[in-house]
Amino acid sequence: MEALSNDLDWTGGMEIDGEHLTYLLFADDCAIFAHDALEPQEKLEQLQMKWSEIGLEMNLSKTKWMHNQFSPTATVEINGETIEEVKSFEYLGHQLSFLEGSTGEYSRRRKAAWSSFNRISTLLLDEDLPVKVKASLFHSTVIPAMLYGA
Known part of the structure; x- marks a missing residue:
């Protein structure tokens, strides 16, 4: 899965300690970073297309998205299905939230x-x-x- 994901030529994301970070990937868990409301939708569509090449399917009911207070609220859709917006989510056992911090x-x-x-x-x-x-x-x-x- 990582090899397929590395083929994606993504921009955007965020800079951490001089490294450009567009996604985190561990086993079948993926977190995508974006600058605006359109970027997550584009990246999810690209990721879904890449993964489908080897027979993997994105579980849209488990797919969530969230944004910080600086980006406007938007609707993210994949294949006509609206992706649920959340205030926080758990990734690899850690709760992530822009509003609550730690x-x-x-x-x-x-x-x-x-x-x-x-x-x-x-x-x-x-x-x-x-x-x-x-x-x-x-x-x-x-x-x-x-x-x-x-």
Whole structure:
């Protein structure tokens, strides 16, 4: 998939540490960066055409788009189907949002940590269980949930 995507001669995107970035691609997850409201539609159409050459299909019901406060609201359509505009989305386990910044991500991680804690709370509060075992459980379940939202 990456080889096909590299064939796309895309402009736009964004500059990060001197590198030009137009998309992020990992397995079957892709995030596209654009300067204006027309660019995402054009890029999605090109990507869909490239992927269809090898029999891959874009799942339009899972495809979302968002914009920052500096770009106008628009409608993005692929094959006549409107792509849902969202205020935030999750990419590779991280919540991305222009409006909330990191607040939404921190909240998501906090919830994941509490959820992990609640799943093992009976063990953690068991007076008969050695502290070493409790610490090991905590460090192997709650801490990763808090740090990575897993």
